[in-house]
Amino acid sequence: MEAVPFGRWHRKPRIVVGTATFFDAFDALSLAFALPVLVMLWDIAPAQIGVLISASYVGQLIGALAFSSLAEKHGRIRGATAAVTIMSIMSFACIFAGDFQMLLLLRFLQGIGIGGHMPVAAAYISELSRARGRGRFFLLYEMIFPVGLMVTGQIGRLVVPGLGWQAMFLIGAIPGLIVAYLISKLPESPRWLINRGRLDEAERIIEAMESCNAYAMKTDTEAAPPAPSPEPKAIAQAPGPRKTRWLELLSPAYLSRTLTVWALWASAYFIANGLNNWMPTLYTTVYELELGTALFAASLNNVAQVLLLLVCVFTIDRxxxxxxxxTSFVLGGAALAVFGMTGAQNPFALMVLGTLAYGIIGSTNAVLYLYTPEIYPTRMRAIGTGLATSWLRLASAAAPTIVGLMVGEQGVAAVFLMFAGVAVIGMIAATRMIETSNRRLEEIAQ
Structure with missing residues (x-):
């Protein structure tokens, strides 16, 4: 596969899985833009807001672990299809929630699907990539998640005031079921097939890649140095399947990598999801902005993230x-600290500094989806990514609840100083990363 450049064959998997990732983002954030209405409709207290937001992330934690294991045993495509199906069905069910308790349960169940799809999709797209240009290839796919968040924000501010909060869940439901069907028709990961000893199937897929990308291979050969040994040779020498054991992630060979990415995921998403889920409500309750203005201000978070990620896409391999x-943790943490130390009194300052911090650290979130599958071998790539993203879910579940408690007792300034402290932890963890740019997956895994 290292001899096959990116071309026409790669577009369909990236578009289909990217579309599913778009709805991951939409379904994950839809509640944040429904909450300002639900708070008034159901008289929800700040602590309950945090619990409701956290319910989805608890579900995502369970989904990440369960579907990563499923994907190691039964394939990336089966795991992704099942996860997206659950996510979409539960989005439809949320429309009919009549009270706080019912929505809490349905968001938990929906979270299982959301959390299950993302690590499996990351492993799949990474395994279709060769070393040269893998960062750009992967991030062009992963960029659809922040684009989904951005679109969710714009749709939320336009739809919720006129059509009600239920419209957000309806929009995420029907298209998701169509995408689940399209995923089921994608080819399986050749690297996963090789690892499972299904060599003939893997070779047929690689031959299809070579045939479809023939022109790209010709121009790539003329423009670049010789590629590593072709994959058919690797297939002929491939060992039989090795049983995946998650404890291997904590073996001496992988312990440092594992602890580093766990700290990175927890730090980045504690900040990002703490900000993204609470800012619409902070604007309406603490700063008393009108609903439309508050939703517009909150939607700028994801615009900033997309702009920063565009820069990242075209520079990450260099x-x-x-x-x-x-660098992202340093700059994002500085913006959070400045807002906290100046008293957090001005909504315009929150709009500038909070949005900037989210955009910077949000770009790191996408890089972690690129980096984590790179540092593990095929036999445990999905489970390694799934366990790492479990820290995302734990942090994302904890952050809204902690923010809800702190806002009521200590104020907004204390919340942002806490976020700045977490950014310091992330920066320290980042110094322990190994560099993976332009290295073959098989080389990195050794």
Missing amino acids: IGRRNWVA
């Missing part, structure tokens, strides 16, 4: 994963 992540 700058490197480690440098980007470390």
Whole structure:
């Protein structure tokens, strides 16, 4: 596969899985833009808001672990299809929630699907990539998640005031079921097939890649140095399947990598999802902005993230994963600290500094989806990514609840100083990253 450049064959998997990832983002954030209405409709207290937001992330934690294991045993395509199906059905069910308790349960169940799809999709797209240009290839796919968040924000501010909060869940439901069907028709990951000893199937898929990308292979050969040994040879020498054991992630060979990415996921998403889920409500309750203005201000978070990620897409293979992540924590943490230390009194300052911090650290979130599958071998790539993203879910579940408690007792300034402290932890963890830019997956895994 290292001899096959990116071309026409790769477009369909990236578009289909990217569309599913778009609805991951939409379904994950839809509640944030429904909450300002639900708070008034159901008289929800700040602590309950945090619990409702956190319910989805608890479900995502369970989904990430369950579907990553499923994907190691039964394939990336089966795992992704099942996860997207659950996510979409539960989005439809949320429309009929009549009270706080019912929506809490349905968001938990929907979270299982959301959390299950993302690590499996990351492993799948990474395994279709060769070393040269993998960062750009992967991030062009992963960029659809922040684009989905951005679109969710714009749709939320336009739809919720006129059509009600239920419209957000309806929009995420029907298209998701169509995408689940399209995923089921995608080819399986050749690297996963090789690892499972299904060599003939893997070779047929690689031959299809070579045939479809024949022109790209010709121009790539003329423009670049010789590629590594072709995959058919690797297939002929491939070992039989090795049983995946998650404890291997904590073996001496992988312990440092594992602890580093766990700290990175927890730090980045504690900040990002703490900000993204609470800012619409902060604007309406603490700063008393009108609903439409508040939703517009909150939607700028994801616009900033997309703009920063565009820069990241075209520079990540030159700058490197480690440098980007470390710098993001420094700059994002500085913006959070400035807002907290100046008293957090001005909604315009929140709009500038909070949005900037989210955009910077949000770009790191996408890089982690690129980096984590790179550092593990095929036999445990999905489970390694799934366990790492479990820390995302734990942090994302904890952050809204902690923010809800702190806002009521200590104020907004204390919340942002806490976020700045978490950014310091992320920066320290980033210094422990190994650099993976332009290295073959098989080489990195050794």
